[in-house]
Amino acid sequence: MCGIYGYIGEKSVDEVMKGIKRLEYRGYDSAGIAFQNRERLCEDENTKNGENITLIKNKGEISNLEKIVLNKNLKSNVAIGHTRWATHGEPSIKNSHPHFSGDGKWAIVHNGIIENYLELKQELQTQTESDTDTEIVARLLEKYFNGDVLSTIKNVCHKLKGSYAFAIITSHSPDKIFVAKHGSPVVVGYGKSYGVVCSDINSIKGENIYVLENDQYAIIEKGKINIFDKNLVAIDVGKLGAVKKVERSKLGDYSHYMLKEIDEIPSAIRRTLKEYENIEALEKILPKEKFKKFKNILIIACGTAYHAGLVGKRLFEEEGIYCESEIASEFRYKPFIERRKTLAIFVSQSGETADTIGALKLCKQHGLKTLAITNVRNSSITFEADYCIYTNAGSEIGVASTKAYNCQLVIFYILSKYFNYFKTGDEKAYYDEIKNLKNIARLIKKNDIKSKCGYIAQKIYKSKSIYMIGRGLDYFIAAEAALKLKEISYIHCESYPAGELKHGTISLIDKNTYVFAFVTQEKIKDKTFSNINEVVAREGKIILFSQFDNSNKKVCEEIKVPLVKERYYPLFIINYLQLISYYTALLLGNNPDKPRSLAKSVTVE
Ligand code: AGP
Numbered sequence: 165m166c167g168i169y170g171y172i173g174e175k176s177v178d179e180v181m182k183g184i185k186r187l188e189y190r191g192y193d194s195a196g197i198a199f200q201n202r203e204r205l206c207e208d209e210n211t212k213n214g215e216n217i218t219l220i221k222n223k224g225e226i227s228n229l230e231k232i233v234l235n236k237n238l239k240s241n242v243a244i245g246h247t248r249w250a251t252h253g254e255p256s257i258k259n260s261h262p263h264f265s266g267d268g269k270w271a272i273v274h275n276g277i278i279e280n281y282l283e284l285k286q287e288l289q290t291q292t293e294s295d296t297d298t299e300i301v302a303r304l305l306e307k308y309f310n311g312d313v314l315s316t317i318k319n320v321c322h323k324l325k326g327s328y329a330f331a332i333i334t335s336h337s338p339d340k341i342f343v344a345k346h347g348s349p350v351v352v353g354y355g356k357s358y359g360v361v362c363s364d365i366n367s368i369k370g371e372n373i374y375v376l377e378n379d380q381y382a383i384i385e386k387g388k389i390n391i392f393d394k395n396l397v398a399i400d401v402g403k404l405g406a407v408k409k410v411e412r413s414k415l416g417d418y419s420h421y422m423l424k425e426i427d428e429i430p431s432a433i434r435r436t437l438k439e440y441e442n443i444e445a446l447e448k449i450l451p452k453e454k455f456k457k458f459k460n461i462l463i464i465a466c467g468t469a470y471h472a473g474l475v476g477k478r479l480f481e482e483e484g485i486y487c488e489s490e491i492a493s494e495f496r497y498k499p500f501i502e503r504r505k506t507l508a509i510f511v512s513q514s515g516e517t518a519d520t521i522g523a524l525k526l527c528k529q530h531g532l533k534t535l536a537i538t539n540v541r542n543s544s545i546t547f548e549a550d551y552c553i554y555t556n557a558g559s560e561i562g563v564a565s566t567k568a569y570n571c572q573l574v575i576f577y578i579l580s581k582y583f584n585y586f587k588t589g590d591e592k593a594y595y596d597e598i599k600n601l602k603n604i605a606r607l608i609k610k611n612d613i614k615s616k617c618g619y620i621a622q623k624i625y626k627s628k629s630i631y632m633i634g635r636g637l638d639y640f641i642a643a644e645a646a647l648k649l650k651e652i653s654y655i656h657c658e659s660y661p662a663g664e665l666k667h668g669t670i671s672l673i674d675k676n677t678y679v680f681a682f683v684t685q686e687k688i689k690d691k692t693f694s695n696i697n698e699v700v701a702r703e704g705k706i707i708l709f710s711q712f713d714n715s716n717k718k719v720c721e722e723i724k725v726p727l728v729k730e731r732y733y734p735l736f737i738i739n740y741l742q743l744i745s746y747y748t749a750l751l752l753g754n755n756p757d758k759p760r761s762l763a764k765s766v767t768v769e
Contacts, residue, residue, distance in 0.1 A: 166261075166275040166363070166767075167192065168350065170244035170331040170341045172386050173358030177238045179369075180245035183360075185226055186367035186412070189421070189561045191763030192247035194260035195229045196221030198271035199243035200338050205236065209257055214268025215335040221260040241386070242339060244331045244361075246273035249763050252281070253295025263299040265306035266290065269335045272305070274298040275363050276327035276348035277768055284323065301330070313337045314381060317344055318396055327518070327767075329376075331361050343382040348767055349516050349544050351375050352382045352389050353406075359384035364765075365407070365542055366559050372406045375542045407542045413559045422562035422652070422756045426742050430609035432557040432567040433601065433735075436574045439556055441598050443591055446582055450535070450551055456586040458507040461487040462532070464495050464523045465511035466766065468565040469572060471644040473511050475734045476576035478637055482731070483584045492519035493769070500530055508532045509579075513560060513568040514765035515543025522769065524548050537575050539568045553579075562757045563764045564652050566742045569644065573735045574601055604732050608739055611726060617740055620707060620721060621747030624678050627655055631673070633662040633699075634682035635692050641682045641709075641734050645741035652749040652756040662695040675703035680741075683710040684725070684733040709737055 167190050169183030177199050184195055201218040205211050210232055212219045220236075222229040226247070246261035253259040262271040274297075278284070281297035288307060292299045304320045313336050321328070327347030334342070343352055343361050352361045353373040361384055362368035365375065372389075376382060379394040391399045418424040440446045461480050463473035473489045480487040492510075496519060508527040512520045515538035524534050525548060536549035539557050546552050555571035581597040584590065624630060630649065632642035639661045646659035660669055662681070673679065679699050683692045689712055696706055696719070705720035711727050728736055749756040 166249050167247040167367070168244070168273050168275055168329060168331050168361065168363040169367070170273075170361040170384070171358060172242050172339065172341055172360075172384055174241065176240050176243040177233060179358075180243040181226075181230060181233060183362060183367065183369070184245040184247050187247050187362075187364055188226060189563065189757065189764055190247070190364065191563060191758065192249050193255035194221065194223045194248045194250075194257070195226045195246065196248070196260045196262055197229065197233060197243055197245040198262035198273070198333060199238065199240035200333060200335075201238070201240055212264065214264050214271060216338065217264075217268065217271050217333060217335060219262055219264060219271060221257050221262070223255055223257055223260065242333055242341065244271065244273050244333055244341060251277055251768055252297050259294045259296050261296075261298060263294060263296065263302045265302040267306050270302050270305045270332060271334070272298060272302045272330055272332045274301065275329045275350070275767060276346075278324050278328065279326035280324065297326075305332070305334075309336065313340075313342060314383060314392065314396060317342055318381060321346065329363055339385065341384040343376065343384065345376040345380055346378055349375075352384055352391070354384065354387060354389045356387055359386055359389055365540065366412050374401060375407055375547075377547065413561065420562065420746070420755070420757050422564055422566060422746050425560055425562050425567045426739065426746065428558060429567045429570050429739060430605040432571050433574050433605040433608070435556040435558065436571045437598055437601055437605075439554065440578055443582070443585065443594050446578070449553060450582070452586065455507070455583075458505055458533075459486070460503060460506040461485055462503065462506055462508045462527070463487065463489045463511065464492050464508065464520060464527075466492050466517050466519055468569050468644060468647060469511040469513060469517075469520070471640060471647065472569055472572035472576065473509070474640040474643065475573055475637065476509070476511075476579070478640070479576050479580035479731070480583065483580050483587070485580075485583055490523075492517070492523040495523050496526055500526065502530060503532065506532055507535060509535045509537060510545060510549065511537045511572055512543075512545055513539045513555070513557075513565050513572070515540040515545035516765040516767050518767050518769045521545055521548055537572060539571070561764075563759055563762050564648055564745070564756060569738065570735055577601055577731075577735070600729060600732065604728060604735055607726060607728065608736060611739070613740055614743060616723065617743035618747045620723075620744050621751055623721065624655075624707075624744075625653070625748045625751040627678055628676070629672065630655055630657040630678045630680065631665075631669070632657065632659040632680040632682070633665060633692070633695065635662045635688045636685050637731070637734050638662075638682035638684055638692065641737050641741070642680065644738055645680065648741055648745040649748060651762060652745055652754060652759045653752055654754065654760070655748070662692045665695060666698060670698065670702065673699055673702045673704040675705075677704045678707060678720070679704045680707045680709070682733075682737060683708065683712060684737065685730050709740065
């Protein structure tokens with residue numbers, strides 16, 4: 165989703181351009197920059213002058229903006245930039261950020277959504293240039309300016325409903341960037357000769373980094389920052405404690421992050437295991453005395469993380485623990501059933517997903533204890549949850565989640581055995597699980613499947629519609645596989661529980677339809693094979709993934725997968741589907757790292 169980068173110091177325009185490029189992976193459809201500037205530039209549809217501030221914006225890729233900015237050889241010590249993912253108004257130059265106030269004395273970039281912007285627009289009784297909620301805030305700043313910039317920002321923020329991270333520059337107080345946060349992530353930092361603000365902890369460059377909390381404000385200057393609480397009382401930054409900078413991975417010899425991240429799965433799994441390979445390490449984070457009282461589990465997440473939660477649910481059930489699994493955006497708006505002795509688990513790679521965090525807050529309001537499983541240290545969810553475990557997958561840049569998903573599964577494998585240990589006192593099962601998972605990581609590394617996956621991609625890439633079926637754990641593989649394929653190939657792809665197909669969807673199967681079938685669970689394999697026969701009878705083309713011998717010779721392709729314990733197939737087989745999705749996207753000329761309309765971290769509801 166949208167990204168903010170601001171910089172005070174030499175070559176601030178260049179720094180901001182580099183900063184917003186690092187934010188590209190989060191997904192966007194336009195970009196812009198505002199900087200303090202005493203010269204008036206020649207105005208056109210991309211460039212506008214305010215009072216000692218200039219805006220330059222463009223639609224589409226950052227390179228479109230870069231072409232204009234780099235030509236102008238701009239020199240400024242204060243700049244803010246933005247990548248926009250459209251929510252209010254189409255992707256266009258006028259709707260992209262930054263936005264000016266009517267008098268051109270304020271320029272603002274914003275992540276989040278102002279829910280009461282139409283009411284506020286009426287209060288302003290003024291025409292706006294864009295369709296955005298953000299421009300209203302710029303105009304409110306102008307209207308309510310009381311001589312003091314920070315208190316004006318605070319007063320305006322108090323009028324807003326919704327979520328925001330703002331970076332603001334103003335000719336009333338040049339040489340400063342003002343920041344406000346409520347609900348949307350933002351981090352600030354400084355070094356000897358610069359100050360910096362960014363919406364993404366993975367993308368900020370600099371020392372002394374602080375994660376702003378809700379309703380805090382910051383003033384950034386060259387060489388220092390001041391942070392204030394909701395009443396504008398200054399907070400001693402020494403007491404806040406700077407956070408460790410996160411190392412962002414580099415593309416190296418790879419052409420795409422997605423492929424790099426798929427290749428990193430074995431090492432990512434090993435890193436996840438390393439932190440928890442001693443049961444005592446997990447006990448320190450999730451104290452046995454507190455956790456053994458939980459008899460039920462509720463898992464909540466979105467997208468791929470939700471699919472990891474489905475596997476998690478089944479793993480807990482295998483240990484005899486009642487477990488529900490819910491999509492965050494649905495869970496939040498249905499009647500809340502009070503639950504006792506229940507641990508609520510929230511899964512989020514980014515730790516910033518608005519609906520997942522919203523659901524977490526709701527559960528807390530109802531008195532549930534909450535545990536976050538996330539990949540990003542110091543992400544918003546880590547401040548909200550009572551407990552937190554990290555997946556340690558390393559930074560994931562590709563929009564399509566790959567290694568983070570595998571590591572989420574690893575955490576569920578471990579957690580299910582940790583809960584089993586409360587019931588049985590049996591540590592051995594926990595350590596066996598760690599050993600088995602290490603073996604799976606080894607096997608994934610050894611399993612040379614790229615050319616096979618490329619071959620399957622060749623077969624399917626012209627399809628209009630694809631189905632993925634399985635039962636039990638195999639259905640959860642199908643669910644994640646279908647999401648992966650559709651999000652980067654744009655081919656319509658649906659997952660179905662194999663036994664459910666005949667209740668309607670089978671009418672869509674014909675001789676042009678590929679159906680991926682996953683059959684790895686002994687107990688239900690014959691049932692799924694019968695469903696496969698039903699598809700074949702309708703001339704559907706089956707691509708089978710199984711370790712079992714297949715008596716049905718009519719499948720179109722058969723991928724015989726290596727033998728592993730059945731419970732590990734979701735972790736193992738998804739590797740094939742991640743690669744098939746990747747190669748299919750390439751064949752269709754799509755950039756798998758930046759699929760259309762998608763964002764890496766979904767910070768709107
Ligand atoms: C994954 O490939 C997707 N891009 C998406 O479904 C993602 O998993 C979802 O938006 C949840 O994100 P999170 O894990 O950061 O909360």
